Amino acid sequence: MAAFDDLMRYQRETVALEQVAGRLGWDQETMMPKGAGEQRAEEMAAISTVLHQRRSAAQVGDWLAQIDDGDLPPEAQAQLRLIRRDYDRTTRLPVDLAAELARTRSLAHQRWAEARATEDVAHFLPMLAHMIDLKRQEGAALAAGSGTSPYDALLQDYEPGATSAQLEAMFGALRPRLVALRDACFGASHAPQPLQGQFDEAGQLALSRSLAVAFGYDMARGRIDKAVHPFSSGSGDDVRITTRTNPSDPFNCFYSTIHEVGHAAYEQGINPAYRLTPLGQGVSMGVHESQSRIYENQLGRSAAFTGWLYQQMQAQFGDFGIGNAEAFFGTVNRLQNGYIRTEADEVQYNLHVLLRFDLERQLISGALDAADLEEAWNTRFMADFGFAVDKPSHGCLQDVHWSEGLFGYFPTYSLGNVYAGCLHQALRADLPMLDADLALGNTVAATQWLREKVQQHGGLYAPRQVIENACGQAPSEAPLLDYLEEKFSQIYRL
Amino acid sequence: MAAFDDLMRYQRETVALEQVAGRLGWDQETMMPKGAGEQRAEEMAAISTVLHQRRSAAQVGDWLAQIDDGDLPPEAQAQLRLIRRDYDRTTRLPVDLAAELARTRSLAHQRWAEARATEDVAHFLPMLAHMIDLKRQEGAALAAGSGTSPYDALLQDYEPGATSAQLEAMFGALRPRLVALRDACFGASHAPQPLQGQFDEAGQLALSRSLAVAFGYDMARGRIDKAVHPFSSGSGDDVRITTRTNPSDPFNCFYSTIHEVGHAAYEQGINPAYRLTPLGQGVSMGVHESQSRIYENQLGRSAAFTGWLYQQMQAQFGDFGIGNAEAFFGTVNRLQNGYIRTEADEVQYNLHVLLRFDLERQLISGALDAADLEEAWNTRFMADFGFAVDKPSHGCLQDVHWSEGLFGYFPTYSLGNVYAGCLHQALRADLPMLDADLALGNTVAATQWLREKVQQHGGLYAPRQVIENACGQAPSEAPLLDYLEEKFSQIYRL
Numbered sequence: 001m002a003a004f005d006d007l008m009r010y011q012r013e014t015v016a017l018e019q020v021a022g023r024l025g026w027d028q029e030t031m032m033p034k035g036a037g038e039q040r041a042e043e044m045a046a047i048s049t050v051l052h053q054r055r056s057a058a059q060v061g062d063w064l065a066q067i068d069d070g071d072l073p074p075e076a077q078a079q080l081r082l083i084r085r086d087y088d089r090t091t092r093l094p095v096d097l098a099a100e101l102a103r104t105r106s107l108a109h110q111r112w113a114e115a116r117a118t119e120d121v122a123h124f125l126p127m128l129a130h131m132i133d134l135k136r137q138e139g140a141a142l143a144a145g146s147g148t149s150p151y152d153a154l155l156q157d158y159e160p161g162a163t164s165a166q167l168e169a170m171f172g173a174l175r176p177r178l179v180a181l182r183d184a185c186f187g188a189s190h191a192p193q194p195l196q197g198q199f200d201e202a203g204q205l206a207l208s209r210s211l212a213v214a215f216g217y218d219m220a221r222g223r224i225d226k227a228v229h230p231f232s233s234g235s236g237d238d239v240r241i242t243t244r245t246n247p248s249d250p251f252n253c254f255y256s257t258i259h260e261v262g263h264a265a266y267e268q269g270i271n272p273a274y275r276l277t278p279l280g281q282g283v284s285m286g287v288h289e290s291q292s293r294i295y296e297n298q299l300g301r302s303a304a305f306t307g308w309l310y311q312q313m314q315a316q317f318g319d320f321g322i323g324n325a326e327a328f329f330g331t332v333n334r335l336q337n338g339y340i341r342t343e344a345d346e347v348q349y350n351l352h353v354l355l356r357f358d359l360e361r362q363l364i365s366g367a368l369d370a371a372d373l374e375e376a377w378n379t380r381f382m383a384d385f386g387f388a389v390d391k392p393s394h395g396c397l398q399d400v401h402w403s404e405g406l407f408g409y410f411p412t413y414s415l416g417n418v419y420a421g422c423l424h425q426a427l428r429a430d431l432p433m434l435d436a437d438l439a440l441g442n443t444v445a446a447t448q449w450l451r452e453k454v455q456q457h458g459g460l461y462a463p464r465q466v467i468e469n470a471c472g473q474a475p476s477e478a479p480l481l482d483y484l485e486e487k488f489s490q491i492y493r494l
Numbered sequence: 495m496a497a498f499d500d501l502m503r504y505q506r507e508t509v510a511l512e513q514v515a516g517r518l519g520w521d522q523e524t525m526m527p528k529g530a531g532e533q534r535a536e537e538m539a540a541i542s543t544v545l546h547q548r549r550s551a552a553q554v555g556d557w558l559a560q561i562d563d564g565d566l567p568p569e570a571q572a573q574l575r576l577i578r579r580d581y582d583r584t585t586r587l588p589v590d591l592a593a594e595l596a597r598t599r600s601l602a603h604q605r606w607a608e609a610r611a612t613e614d615v616a617h618f619l620p621m622l623a624h625m626i627d628l629k630r631q632e633g634a635a636l637a638a639g640s641g642t643s644p645y646d647a648l649l650q651d652y653e654p655g656a657t658s659a660q661l662e663a664m665f666g667a668l669r670p671r672l673v674a675l676r677d678a679c680f681g682a683s684h685a686p687q688p689l690q691g692q693f694d695e696a697g698q699l700a701l702s703r704s705l706a707v708a709f710g711y712d713m714a715r716g717r718i719d720k721a722v723h724p725f726s727s728g729s730g731d732d733v734r735i736t737t738r739t740n741p742s743d744p745f746n747c748f749y750s751t752i753h754e755v756g757h758a759a760y761e762q763g764i765n766p767a768y769r770l771t772p773l774g775q776g777v778s779m780g781v782h783e784s785q786s787r788i789y790e791n792q793l794g795r796s797a798a799f800t801g802w803l804y805q806q807m808q809a810q811f812g813d814f815g816i817g818n819a820e821a822f823f824g825t826v827n828r829l830q831n832g833y834i835r836t837e838a839d840e841v842q843y844n845l846h847v848l849l850r851f852d853l854e855r856q857l858i859s860g861a862l863d864a865a866d867l868e869e870a871w872n873t874r875f876m877a878d879f880g881f882a883v884d885k886p887s888h889g890c891l892q893d894v895h896w897s898e899g900l901f902g903y904f905p906t907y908s909l910g911n912v913y914a915g916c917l918h919q920a921l922r923a924d925l926p927m928l929d930a931d932l933a934l935g936n937t938v939a940a941t942q943w944l945r946e947k948v949q950q951h952g953g954l955y956a957p958r959q960v961i962e963n964a965c966g967q968a969p970s971e972a973p974l975l976d977y978l979e980e981k982f983s984q985i986y987r988l
Binding site for chain 1: 506507508510511513514517518521525526527528529530532533534536537539540541543544712713714715716717730731732734769770
């Protein structure tokens with residue numbers, strides 16, 4: 001199959017260039033001199049243009065037309081499935097629309113940052129309205145002839161195979177039990193003690209490094225730097241993470257690190273034979289998030305593991321006013337009212353996501369105008385959280401996603417949590433001694449299980465299929481809810 | 495001129511991609527996880543392929559054919575001169591030869607590193623012989639029809655407009671006076687005191703940072719990291735340097751830093767209107783080296799500036815056994831026998847370069863076989879330096895250049911020193927108060943002069959022309975020699 005070999009050679013170069021572009025993004029957030037922003041924008045635009053040209057090249061279409069997938073082994077067929085999907089999506093988008101989207105992304109992002117800094121929603125609205133219009137067009141172009149809605153077409157960029165209907169059903173079942181659990185916790189007579197005091201940066205970074213290693217992050221194929229926002233970047237043998245520190249909130253540093261290690265371990269854990277091929281990356285945002293969240297929450301915030309962390313923090317910082325490991329488990333998992341999704345506790349996090357999922361579907365369908373977004377957000381927030389948004393940066397201006405046109409991204413956060421719940425249930429069943437390991441800071445059995453069941457496959461199976469294969473049953477929200485109810489009933493003595 | 499505008503737009507993207515490739519190189523030496531080497535090689539190859547395709551694209555030839563340079567303003571003509579030269583050189587090279595050169599570079603570099611580590615010249619020889627053969631072919635292809643020699647054709651990659659004959663005449667005049675000066679210094683009854691003691695890394699890095707700032711390095715458009723070999727990388731608003739530390743040799747750290755700041759200041763000092771265009775980089779290796787060397791030597795190792803450095807070192811490290819600033823001036827500039835070019839003192843450095851220039855011309859012309867290189871090197875070294883090479887890593891295996899096919903690069907080091915001598919003479923004439931400034935660690939007047947006379951022009955003028963414009967006369971070796979003789983006569987009390 002000369003055409004297949006040629007296509008794969010070409011594809012390998014494309015993936016290598018994607019890695020280069022990704023590393024440029026990493027550099028921008030960690031190393032770039034502050035005066036280099038304008039020049040960097042041109043550099044990013046240049047490599048994006050190259051990538052777009054490669055992805056949409058007629059030559060790719062010619063190769064694809066020459067290949068009979070049925071003649072090939074399963075892994076080659078999986079490669080082709082991903083290449084065909086990418087080529088199809090790229091070429092469905094009219095060139096002018098793609099250019100206008102790229103231009104608007106950059107402008108809207110800047111406008112959003114200004115609006116957020118000045119608490120001025122109106123400053124962002126015209127650009128948001130334009131972005132929504134473009135995304136509707138994009139969704140329509142991608143959906144053309146398929147019978148799916150524009151929103152569902154956009155969703156495929158983040159979670160191939162997912163549908164709004166499926167997610168709605170799943171999230172619909174999630175919401176009432178999360179609200180009930182949250183209300184029960186806040187109404188309980190017992191409440192965990194908050195963390196107090198100051199924790200020096202060097203100590204936080206040293207311990208977060210130990211945590212990364214404890215969770216199996218391969219430092220020979222990665223590195224940890226500081227950045228304003230924690231993220232993971234890269235695939236294969238060069239997967240880097242960032243973290244951040246706040247003197248009064250070391251948990252932010254530790255659990256951001258563990259979260260990013262979950263993403264990074266996924267990328268590092270993919271079958272090395274897939275390196276620099278379409279199969280060589282995590283299969284979807286939802287499955288990615290399942291890894292980061294199970295590392296962070298089901299493992300990292302478990303009673304057993306926090307027992308070990310409690311000792312580590314005492315060794316690093318001395319006595320910090322929490323009397324024992326059980327109290328510390330409560331402190332780590334303590335529920336708190338708050339406006340910000342990324343700082344939300346495990347029970348309330350998904351309520352933040354569900355709000356966005358519902359609003360963004362309405363924005364794309366046209367049921368909600370950009371002009372009415374702030375009011376809709378604030379009304380829904382009050383209904384879900386029981387207190388009022390005090391300013392736009394705590395409300396509809398808090399997240400970057402819509403300014404960058406990432407409609408369809410939000411639900412993958414909650415889907416990832418649901419998947420993490422499923423995986424955790426299966427993992428516990430397979431590893432009865434898990435807590436004994438975690439109590440020693442040993443995650444090897446758990447991370448090996450995840451590597452074998454999920455991570456190694458990269459893009460080989462469809463997202464839902466990966467989870468179903470790993471768990472032996474179709475994913476549902478029930479295991480996540482059962483886990484949360486059990487855990488927080490214990491902590492809040494419900 | 496639609497063709498000119500289209501070409502410049504295209505060129506701007508190409509230059510932006512070159513910056514991306516350069517930053518990938520920086521990352522490799524400073525940040526890359528050690529296990530990422532193989533993957534990185536593929537990433538580098540992918541972006542190199544893209545760049546080669548862009549540089550040799552028929553579309554570029556079409557645009558160039560449509561443009562009448564005479565209709566354009568001088569800066570546009572200069573852009574076109576550089577674009578035409580690059581396109582001509584790229585397209586003269588047969589595709590198969592270019593591919594074989596790229597392949598051999600990677601293999602030869604690896605073989606050279608192995609040979610150097612094991613002191614086994616024979617292990618490197620077959621690959622070197624193959625590389626020389628390819629470079630001869632490359633030189634012949636580039637020279638075809640022009641009447642120049644293959645070596646001179648290769649030289650154009652580093653120093654456009656230079657000829658062997660010109661360099662030979664210049665270097666021929668350099669050698670006897672350098673040898674005589676060296677012998678006089680070693681025969682003198684007075685000799686400066688060597689530096690002794692240990693200097694902590696944090697102190698070295700802090701002081702090297704102060705030195706970078708003192709020499710006008712713009713940290714808002716750059717950064718300093720540690721690397722095995724000091725280098726400068728990037729153009730425009732993102733020009734990064736590296737340095738290194740050795741507890742017993744802080745001068746290595748300080749003067750490597752100042753040297754790289756010279757390179758970086760050149761790139762940072764180019765007219766911002768040229769950013770991401772062919773004019774937006776240093777015009778040649780020789781002119782580049784003139785900046786790094788005048789910063790490092792004529793300014794940084796001057797009696798006046800070392801007086802300031804002496805105080806800074808005392809403030810940083812306390813008393814380190816050198817009694818006064820005059821003695822310190824001698825210590826900084828002390829001549830030392832040694833095998834290694836990059837560690838050579840100011841008097842002997844060029845003797846190392848001249849040796850390589852003569853040998854590499856013979857290798858390319860065929861007058862010297864790779865098999866006879868070691869003997870030729872050792873014989874010449876004994877003749878020039880008066881003592882025998884003790885092992886290949888101190889002799890013909892010390893430099894990376896030939897393994898990477900960089901024939902024609904070496905002479906630009908000495909040419910840069912000659913240029914620095916010319917610029918220094920002119921600068922002293924224009925700035926009578928220079929030493930008073932330098933004695934306070936103030937290089938502003940000197941670096942401003944260099945920025946105005948040399949750096950801002952980027953690629954606007956031909957290399958020799960830049961120096962001639964700055965100095966008001968054609969470059970010659972005399973000012974460098976006069977400067978060295980005066981300085982070292984003072985230090986050695988000749």
